[in-house]
Amino acid sequence: MKFERKDILGIKDLAVEEVNHILETAESFLEISTREIKKVPTLRGKTVINLFFEASTRTRTSFEIAGKRLSADTINISASTSSVVKGETLIDTARNLEAMNPDVIVIRHSAAGAPHLLATLVKQSIINAGDGAHEHPTQALLDMMTIKEKKGGFAGLKVAIVGDIAHSRVARSNIYGLTKMGAEVVLAGPATMLPRDVRQMGVKTYTKLEEAIGGADVVMMLRIQLERQKQNIFPSLREYSKHYCLNSRNIKLAQRDAIVMHPGPINRGVEISPDIADDLSRSVILDQVNKGVAVRMALLYLLSGGNE
Amino acid sequence: MKLLLTGARIIDPAQNIDTVSDILLEGGKIARMGSDLLKAAKSKGTEIKIIELAGMILTPGLIDMHTHLREPGQEYKETVASGTQAAVAGGFTSIACMPNTDPVNDNRSITEFIKKKALEANLSNVYPIGAISRNSAGQQLTEFWDLKEAGAVALSDDGKPVMDAALMRHALEYASSLELPVISHCEDINLSAGGQMNEGYYSTILGLRGIPSTAEEAMIARDILIAEFTKSHVHIAHVSTEGSVRLIREAKKRGVKVTAETAPHYFTLTDEALQAYNTNLKVNPPLRSAADVAAIKEGLADGTLDAIVTDHAPHASTDKELEFEYAANGISGLETSLALSLRLVAEGILSLPELTAKMSFNPARILKLPKGTLEPGADADITVINPQLNWTVDVKAFCSKGKNSPFHGWEMQGKAVLTIVGGEIKYDGR
Numbered sequence: 105m106k107f108e109r110k111d112i113l114g115i116k117d118l119a120v121e122e123v124n125h126i127l128e129t130a131e132s133f134l135e136i137s138t139r140e141i142k143k144v145p146t147l148r149g150k151t152v153i154n155l156f157f158e159a160s161t162r163t164r165t166s167f168e169i170a171g172k173r174l175s176a177d178t179i180n181i182s183a184s185t186s187s188v189v190k191g192e193t194l195i196d197t198a199r200n201l202e203a204m205n206p207d208v209i210v211i212r213h214s215a216a217g218a219p220h221l222l223a224t225l226v227k228q229s230i231i232n233a234g235d236g237a238h239e240h241p242t243q244a245l246l247d248m249m250t251i252k253e254k255k256g257g258f259a260g261l262k263v264a265i266v267g268d269i270a271h272s273r274v275a276r277s278n279i280y281g282l283t284k285m286g287a288e289v290v291l292a293g294p295a296t297m298l299p300r301d302v303r304q305m306g307v308k309t310y311t312k313l314e315e316a317i318g319g320a321d322v323v324m325m326l327r328i329q330l331e332r333q334k335q336n337i338f339p340s341l342r343e344y345s346k347h348y349c350l351n352s353r354n355i356k357l358a359q360r361d362a363i364v365m366h367p368g369p370i371n372r373g374v375e376i377s378p379d380i381a382d383d384l385s386r387s388v389i390l391d392q393v394n395k396g397v398a399v400r401m402a403l404l405y406l407l408s409g410g411n412e
Numbered sequence: 413m414k415l416l417l418t419g420a421r422i423i424d425p426a427q428n429i430d431t432v433s434d435i436l437l438e439g440g441k442i443a444r445m446g447s448d449l450l451k452a453a454k455s456k457g458t459e460i461k462i463i464e465l466a467g468m469i470l471t472p473g474l475i476d477m478h479t480h481l482r483e484p485g486q487e488y489k490e491t492v493a494s495g496t497q498a499a500v501a502g503g504f505t506s507i508a509c510m511p512n513t514d515p516v517n518d519n520r521s522i523t524e525f526i527k528k529k530a531l532e533a534n535l536s537n538v539y540p541i542g543a544i545s546r547n548s549a550g551q552q553l554t555e556f557w558d559l560k561e562a563g564a565v566a567l568s569d570d571g572k573p574v575m576d577a578a579l580m581r582h583a584l585e586y587a588s589s590l591e592l593p594v595i596s597h598c599e600d601i602n603l604s605a606g607g608q609m610n611e612g613y614y615s616t617i618l619g620l621r622g623i624p625s626t627a628e629e630a631m632i633a634r635d636i637l638i639a640e641f642t643k644s645h646v647h648i649a650h651v652s653t654e655g656s657v658r659l660i661r662e663a664k665k666r667g668v669k670v671t672a673e674t675a676p677h678y679f680t681l682t683d684e685a686l687q688a689y690n691t692n693l694k695v696n697p698p699l700r701s702a703a704d705v706a707a708i709k710e711g712l713a714d715g716t717l718d719a720i721v722t723d724h725a726p727h728a729s730t731d732k733e734l735e736f737e738y739a740a741n742g743i744s745g746l747e748t749s750l751a752l753s754l755r756l757v758a759e760g761i762l763s764l765p766e767l768t769a770k771m772s773f774n775p776a777r778i779l780k781l782p783k784g785t786l787e788p789g790a791d792a793d794i795t796v797i798n799p800q801l802n803w804t805v806d807v808k809a810f811c812s813k814g815k816n817s818p819f820h821g822w823e824m825q826g827k828a829v830l831t832i833v834g835g836e837i838k839y840d841g842r
Contacts, residue, residue, distance in 0.1 A: 116617070193730075193733070193734060194734065194735055195733055195734075213735065214737075215735035215736060215737040215738065216618055216619040216620050216689070216736065216737070217618070217620075217689030217735065217736045218735045220688065220689050221689065221734075221735060221736075235619070236619045236620070236737070237619035237620075237621075238618060238619030238620075239619065270616075273619060276617065276619060299615070299616040299622075300611050300612055300613070300615070300616055300622060300624075301612050301613035301616055302613075302616050304613045304616075305613075305616070305617065
């Protein structure tokens with residue numbers, strides 16, 4: 105199939121065939137990262153700019169490695185070193201970058217919709233590396249790649265996503281992706297963390313962890329952010345972890361072969377107990393990170409016209 | 413000079429008139445209405461300008477009781493001159509401007525300055541609205557008496573809701589002794605904190621912080637209770653939700669002195685439109701759900717909502733061409749309000765006289781202005797509408813400096829083609 109998209113702004117707009125095509129392409133790239141010489145010349149002469157307006161280690165590193173393994177020149181711009189602090193608008197930043205003729209711009213921004221704004225302004229391909237509480241498409245793709253590998257597919261699977269859904273772009277992208285691919289998605293968290301009318305996205309919601317993970321094939325825990333406590337989304341980490349921490353006791357409610365996922369970074373003992381996080385018979389958290397490089401390689405390749 | 417307008421369908425809700433007739437303007441006032449004026453005028457041989465208006469609709473000059481003119485302080489967004497130019501182009505002969513200028517219109521000198529600028533512009537009438545509290549900070553009342561003497565016709569901290577219920581109580585009581593209406597921007601800022609759009613399915617999928625309908629309704633409920641308790645008049649600004657309409661309807665039924673307005677975007681657009689993060693759709697209160705839009709239309713039809721206002725909020729491109737979160741709230745509305753409101757007539761929600769009342773007579777009544785009627789002796793403020801004119805909204809053609817309209821490119825039917833203020837033609841788009 106020919107990949108026609110200019111940008112990857114979210115999972116919402118991707119067709120099932122496109123998701124499959126991206127995952128298959130990523131699978132074919134997995135092997136490169138296991139070689140002794142982890143580099144292919146595929147994107148030699150292409151330039152990828154990682155434009156990060158929000159702190160990130162994992163995602164930025166993953167994109168950088170992905171670009172480098174394909175021989176693209178990757179440049180990282182973080183908000184603290186850019187002209188943003190001088191008060192330049194996103195539009196002006198975008199036009200300046202555009203004038204330097206990169207091929208792909210990867211953007212992470214705390215404001216939902218910022219990648220969409222960028223995509224309307226510049227001719228280059230834009231990859232959304234996370235925008236506010238909106239979408240994080242590459243995370244969902246790497247999650248789906250991991251699930252596909254471990255479970256063989258999506259149809260009939262029950263996936264429970266637990267935590268602060270309201271503030272989670274990972275949850276939104278996964279809801280779109282997994283429901284599109286035929287999985288059943290259920291959400292759990294205190295009502296303060298379940299965004300309004302989220303059921304219209306085709307999911308079930310529970311306020312108790314135990315109800316959500318019962319019979320689940322995949323349990324995806326989300327990072328709880330301490331600063332939300334100030335907004336009275338939850339009273340204390342103590343109480344949160346008492347009721348929403350995945351541990352060796354409540355995991356028994358899920359399928360015996362259920363896998364445990366987390367987009368990271370994990371708060372050990374808060375949303376996931378250390379023994380679960382480290383239980384390699386269940387935890388696929390590091391597999392996810394591994395797949396992340398392959399998924400990002402695939403997107404850089406597809407958007408740079410790699411399959412023309 | 414005399415002006416004779418002939419052959420238009422004349423609508424004057426104040427006198428219950430809806431008929432094809434002629435109307436004579438003399439000395440800045442309405443002189444007479446009748447079907448034989450043409451012959452009489454010609455025979456007298458005095459200097460008279462005759463304007464033939466067959467097929468047109470002639471109404472008392474439209475009044476927008478909720479405009480932002482941005483001057484003093486934010487002249488890059490709008491000035492009194494550019495705003496009143498937009499007003500007459502949109503068919504408005506009078507506008508009342510909100511006090512959230514910089515500095516805030518919280519004292520006589522600012523009110524007088526705005527009046528002076530309006531006189532210099534010499535286009536529409538301008539009625540400043542004074543702030544309720546100094547600097548609209550919600551702490552200390554402004555000098556209502558002084559503001560009234562300087563020309564303020566109402567009081568409001570629009571944009572900065574009065575969170576302190578005791579301050580609102582005292583404002584309503586003190587203003588009632590001066591017969592000044594208090595216009596309340598109803599928003600609980602704790603409930604709306606950080607909000608970017610209506611809270612619901614679309615805010616959930618867009619990942620934007622929601623503003624719950626409750627943020628508006630809780631404050632409307634409060635203000636209704638205070639108005640009821642103090643037996644004073646409160647006017648609710650820019651009503652946007654189903655619950656708000658219900659609260660106001662119930663309050664009116666039991667005799668509370670409450671009046672209310674809405675704006676065209678609240679009966680035209682829903683939050684579904686925001687999916688491309690178009691910042692021209694960012695407005696406060698936010699665009700709501702389809703059920704809210706239906707309720708707003710119902711509220712207009714049954715009289716719960718007394719007035720249609722523009723909430724004209726002009727912004728420069730630098731305020732809007734930003735990430736959605738950072739973009740300013742507001743729609744430049746003076747030049748699209750009438751056409752959008754005429755759709756209500758086409759849809760059968762309002763009759764033309766009812767619409768005219770909501771855009772002229774009712775705002776005049778609420779603000780206690782001697783306007784909004786074509787009775788002999790009244791000021792000759794007149795709007796002539798071509799109901800058949802098809803046109804396309806083009807923000808580049810706006811008189812307003814604010815090009816921030818989500819209606820750019822929309823096909824419209826009906827437009828003001830002649831705007832007469834005090835007997836003088838201020839806009840002629842025929």
